[in-house]
Amino acid sequence: xxxxxAMLGSGSGGGFLSVGAAANAGLRRVLRSPVAAAAVNFSxxxxxxxxxxxxxxxxxxxxxxxxxxxxxxxxxxALGAMYVTVNTLAVARLGLTTTTLAVVCSQMVLSxxxxxxxxxxxxxxxxxxxxxxxxxxLLLAIALTQLDRDRGSPAAPLASGSDAGDGGRVRRSSAARxxxxxxxxxGAKGRRGLGFGAEPSPPPLWIGVAISFYAFIAIGIAExxxxxxxxxxxxxxxLTPGTVTLLFLSQVGGYIxxxxxxxxxxxxLGLGRSLLVAASLLTGALLIYGLSPVWPLMVxxxxxxxxxxxxxxxxxxxxxxxxxxxxxxxGALHGFYGLGAVAGPAIATTLLALGLNWRQVYGVLxxxxxxxxxxxxxxxxxxxxxxxxxxADPGAPAxxxxxxxxxxxxxxxxxxFLLIYVGLxxxxxxxxxxxxxxxxSTPPTLAGYGVSAYWLGLTAGRFLLGYGLRSLGALRxxxxxxxxxxxxxxxxxQWPDARIGALVSLPLIGFALxxxxxxxxxxxxQRVPAALVPAAVGFATSAASVGAALIPTAVGWAANGLGLxxxxxxxxxxxxxxxxxxxxxxxx
Amino acid sequence: MVSLSxxxxxxxxxxxxxxxxxxxxxGSGALLPIQANMNAQLGRxxxxxxxxxxxxxxxxxxxxxxxxxxxRFGRPDWSGLGRAPRWSWLGGVLGxxxxxxxxxxVPVLGTTMTLGLVxxxxxxxxxxxxxxxxxDVPRHRLTPYRRVALGLLVVSLFLLMQGR
Numbered sequence: 001x002x003x004x005x006a007m008l009g010s011g012s013g014g015g016f017l018s019v020g021a022a023a024n025a026g027l028r029r030v031l032r033s034p035v036a037a038a039a040v041n042f043s044x045x046x047x048x049x050x051x052x053x054x055x056x057x058x059x060x061x062x063x064x065x066x067x068x069x070x071x072x073x074x075x076x077x078a079l080g081a082m083y084v085t086v087n088t089l090a091v092a093r094l095g096l097t098t099t100t101l102a103v104v105c106s107q108m109v110l111s112x113x114x115x116x117x118x119x120x121x122x123x124x125x126x127x128x129x130x131x132x133x134x135x136x137x138l139l140l141a142i143a144l145t146q147l148d149r150d151r152g153s154p155a156a157p158l159a160s161g162s163d164a165g166d167g168g169r170v171r172r173s174s175a176a177r178x179x180x181x182x183x184x185x186x187g188a189k190g191r192r193g194l195g196f197g198a199e200p201s202p203p204p205l206w207i208g209v210a211i212s213f214y215a216f217i218a219i220g221i222a223e224x225x226x227x228x229x230x231x232x233x234x235x236x237x238x239l240t241p242g243t244v245t246l247l248f249l250s251q252v253g254g255y256i257x258x259x260x261x262x263x264x265x266x267x268x269l270g271l272g273r274s275l276l277v278a279a280s281l282l283t284g285a286l287l288i289y290g291l292s293p294v295w296p297l298m299v300x301x302x303x304x305x306x307x308x309x310x311x312x313x314x315x316x317x318x319x320x321x322x323x324x325x326x327x328x329x330x331g332a333l334h335g336f337y338g339l340g341a342v343a344g345p346a347i348a349t350t351l352l353a354l355g356l357n358w359r360q361v362y363g364v365l366x367x368x369x370x371x372x373x374x375x376x377x378x379x380x381x382x383x384x385x386x387x388x389x390x391x392a393d394p395g396a397p398a399x400x401x402x403x404x405x406x407x408x409x410x411x412x413x414x415x416x417f418l419l420i421y422v423g424l425x426x427x428x429x430x431x432x433x434x435x436x437x438x439x440x441s442t443p444p445t446l447a448g449y450g451v452s453a454y455w456l457g458l459t460a461g462r463f464l465l466g467y468g469l470r471s472l473g474a475l476r477x478x479x480x481x482x483x484x485x486x487x488x489x490x491x492x493x494q495w496p497d498a499r500i501g502a503l504v505s506l507p508l509i510g511f512a513l514x515x516x517x518x519x520x521x522x523x524x525x526q527r528v529p530a531a532l533v534p535a536a537v538g539f540a541t542s543a544a545s546v547g548a549a550l551i552p553t554a555v556g557w558a559a560n561g562l563g564l565x566x567x568x569x570x571x572x573x574x575x576x577x578x579x580x581x582x583x584x585x586x587x588x
Numbered sequence: 589m590v591s592l593s594x595x596x597x598x599x600x601x602x603x604x605x606x607x608x609x610x611x612x613x614x615g616s617g618a619l620l621p622i623q624a625n626m627n628a629q630l631g632r633x634x635x636x637x638x639x640x641x642x643x644x645x646x647x648x649x650x651x652x653x654x655x656x657x658x659x660r661f662g663r664p665d666w667s668g669l670g671r672a673p674r675w676s677w678l679g680g681v682l683g684x685x686x687x688x689x690x691x692x693x694v695p696v697l698g699t700t701m702t703l704g705l706v707x708x709x710x711x712x713x714x715x716x717x718x719x720x721x722x723x724d725v726p727r728h729r730l731t732p733y734r735r736v737a738l739g740l741l742v743v744s745l746f747l748l749m750q751g752r
Contacts, residue, residue, distance in 0.1 A: 006693060006696070006697050006701075006705070007705060007745075009689050009692070009693055010689050010690065010693045010697070010701075010702045010703075010705040010706050010709070011705045011706070011708060011709035011712075012685070012689070012709060013685055013686040013688075013689035013690055013693075013705075013706050013709065014686065014705065014706035014707060014708060014709030014710035014711075014713070015709040015710065015712065015713035016682040016683070016685045016686055016713075017682070017683060017686045017706065017709075017710050018709070018710045018711075018713040018714045018717065019678075019682055019713060019717065019723065020678065020679040020680070020681075020682035020683045020686070021679070022717055022722070022723040022724075022725050023675055023676045023677070023678045023679040023682065023723060024676065024679035025676075025723075025724075025725075026672055026673050026675070026676030026723070026724060027672055027676045027677070027679065029668075029672075030665065030668030030669065030671050030672045030676075031664040031665055031666070031668055031669065031672075032662070032664060032665045032668070033656075033661060033662045033663075033664035033665075035652060035655055035656055035661040035662070035664075036656055036661075036662075036664030036666075037664075037679075038652050039649060039652035039653050039655075039656055040669075040677075040680070041679045041680040041683060042645050042648045042649035042652055042680060043645075043649045043653075043680070044677055044679070044680030044681060045645040045649075045680030045681065045683055045684040045687070046642060046645035046646050046649050046680075048680065048681050048684060049638060049641055049642035049645060049684050050642055052638065053638060053639060053642060058636065058638040058639075059636075061636050061638075061639050062635070062636075063634070063639075064635075065633045065634040065635050066633075066634065068633050069629075069630060069633040069634065070629060070633070072626065072629075073626050073627075073629040073630040073633060074626075074630065074643070074647060075623075075626050075647075076623045076624075076626035076627040076630060076640075076644040076647075076648075076691075077643070077644035077645060077646065077647030077648030077649070077650075077651065078647050078648060078651045079619045079622060079623040079626065080619075080623055080644065080648040080687075081647075081648040081649075081651035081652045081655070082616070082619060082651075083616050083619045083620065083623070084652070085652075085655065085661075086612055086613070086615065086616040086619075087613070087616050089609070089612065090609050090610075090612050090613040090616065093606070093609050094606070094609055094610065094613060098610070098613070099613045102610055102613035102614045102617055103613060103614075103616060103617030103620070104617065104707055105614070105617065106613075106614040106615070106617035106618045107617040107618065107620045107621055107703055107707070108700065108703065108704065108707070110617075110618045110621045110622070111621045111699040111700040111702075111703045111704070112700050114621055114622075114625065114699045114700075115698045115699050115700045119625070120625040120626075120628070120629055121629065122625075122694075122695060122698070122699075125698055125700075130747050130750050131700060131747070131748060133744075133747055134704065134744045134745070134746075134747035134748040134750075135700075135704065135744070135748075136744075137740050137741075137743055137744035137747065138704060138707060138708065138740075138741065138744040138745075138748075140737075140740055141711060141737040141738070141740035141741040141744060142707070142711055142737075144733055144734065144736060144737035144740065145711055145714065145715055145733075145734055145737045147733070273733075277736070280736075
């Protein structure tokens with residue numbers, strides 16, 4: 001079967017159906033009855049087909065086969081009639097959006113079941129994951145077009161006693177109602193939570209906070225899982241350790257784009273929609289990683305992944321720090337990123353041990369970020385207030401604001417600080433294990449404990465940060481952290497003994513690093529005018545991601561020449577550079 | 589009197605829980621692949637898909653007229669028929685192409701792919717008619733949102749093809 005033919009054939013069937021539905025709406029309007037319109041519709045269809053058959057357009061016909069027709073095969077027409085009737089009842093109450101989604105959803109799922117079971121005398125086809133993904137995307141696309149239909153319709157009269165068949169205006173208003181009902185069903189809690197209806201009480205914060213925390217767990221997992229999968233990817237495509245770094249570098253392009261555009265994107269789309277786009281990009285990139293038949297395609301997907309992560313990172317950091325009620329949660333937010341980063345390698349290792357291949361592991365990771373897409377979509381559909389908010393209007397085009405922000409030395413300072421900091425943190429997570437095992441011949445288990453102790457220190461530090469900021473203030477927290485960091489690095493360098501490493505220096509370094517990122521973000525609104533905050537946070541977090549991609553690579557190259565034992569020494573100048581930046585920060 | 593029972597039915601629909609209506613909508617969606625397969629079987633047995641489509645329309649129309657005659661579905665305003673735009677009669681003509689093509693392609697491509705393509709075509713044409721406001725449809729411009737949706741549609745249809 002020629003595929004093009006098939007696409008044209010059945011695709012046009014759907015297209016005609018769409019036009020037919022629009023035409024039928026005209027009929028419904030004048031007849032004031034959807035069922036009558038459908039009856040006319042079916043009769044016209046029958047008459048037209050009969051005419052064509054009688055004219056012999058379809059060639060000679062015979063009723064000889066009539067005896068062999070199984071009785072149930074005559075039911076198709078009746079089912080069509082039932083579909084029309086039930087559908088009009090549902091649309092009147094659920095609205096077009098919810099009804100369409102429900103119909104397409106059950107239609108496609110049952111199709112998969114029919115194909116799989118080989119019902120109706122057809123050949124059974126196995127259930128392929130690609131198809132499930134395809135249908136998921138199809139549903140997402142339909143949801144997007146239907147949601148958008150609702151957007152921008154100026155306050156349609158919701159309370160009108162709408163007749164489903166009453167054409168445009170009512171159709172839209174019932175769509176709006178359906179959305180809300182859909183949101184109620186899909187998990188958002190109760191009426192009050194969604195801010196619909198007349199209740200004026202503010203939407204609860206915990207939904208947004210939960211989504212933010214989950215988003216950070218998800219990006220932590222997505223970023224950290226890669227390390228474990230690298231060896232498998234290496235062998236699958238026959239790469240060298242040198243070429244595989246292309247994967248990291250390709251993500252940098254995305255991070256840089258995110259750095260320069262995140263504030264523009266959030267200003268244009270609002271937080272919820274930009275998170276939706278970002279999470280979809282991330283999920284899409286992970287899917288491409290998993291499904292890609294060739295290596296260059298994976299590299300090409302890198303920028304998508306960087307862009308998705310960068311937008312999520314910047315958007316959520318900005319939103320939390322700008323809202324007084326949530327600024328104290330920054331430490332916990334980054335703590336959850338740490339949890340994700342700890343869980344990512346563990347999840348990937350476990351799945352590999354269970355016998356999945358690396359492509360399937362990417363599928364699982366895509367599923368985890370896909371959950372984020374679903375959660376954000378539900379929040380956007382449900383009009384969850386805190387996510388719909390746009391950043392404070394700076395009174396100038398977003399690009400100008402970005403330019404103003406970048407001209408402020410303090411913004412560049414924050415960016416440089418985070419670039420170095422995240423670079424150091426990432427170098428640590430990439431190389432600490434290697435240093436312990438290869439350069440110091442520590443037994444692998446003890447080295448593993450050491451790395452875990454590092455992450456433990458980091459996570460503990462982040463969850464304690466709120467307390468530290470309250471009692472010491474941001475600048476003192478930074479001084480304290482940098483002092484501890486220098487002490488930790490010196491200890492790690494000078495006492496190579498594995499037990500000291502695992503018990504003292506590594507957890508100390510983790511604890512010292514914990515505060516830096518959230519504290520810098522917390523400082524931005526204090527040092528930058530409110531209008532420039534989104535642009536500044538977006539720039540700083542994305543500069544951080546650039547550091548995460550570039551500095552570990554540079555450390556790796558240097559260690560190649562100097563030996564892995566020199567890694568702690570290589571990290572000292574980075575820490576000292578941060579001390580210098582901190583000194584500038586205190587001074588001005 | 590007659591319209592009373594239609595409003596009673598609507599009233600019942602308005603009172604019954606949303607979950608039930610959602611189940612109803614899900615159920616009506618599930619009818620479509622079954623319908624396509626039934627029509628396909630009819631076409632196979634008769635050796636002619638157009639003939640099967642005509643028979644299918646005949647039974648469908650019969651059921652709908654019966655429903656109307658039962659009087660439970662409101663009293664349509666038949667006098668309005670003359671005022672209807674002429675193209676609004678086209679619905680049935682265009683719909684029959686869908687019935688024919690789905691009955692023809694389901695045995696060849698499988699149910700999933702056929703209906704996936706149908707839904708895709710439906711959405712794409714829907715976005716286009718909305719954009720230009722053809723056929724008196726309320727006009728909805730092509731927003732960036734919808735562009736993304738179109739892209740997703742193309743990707744998902746591409747993936748559906750991969751499944752073969």
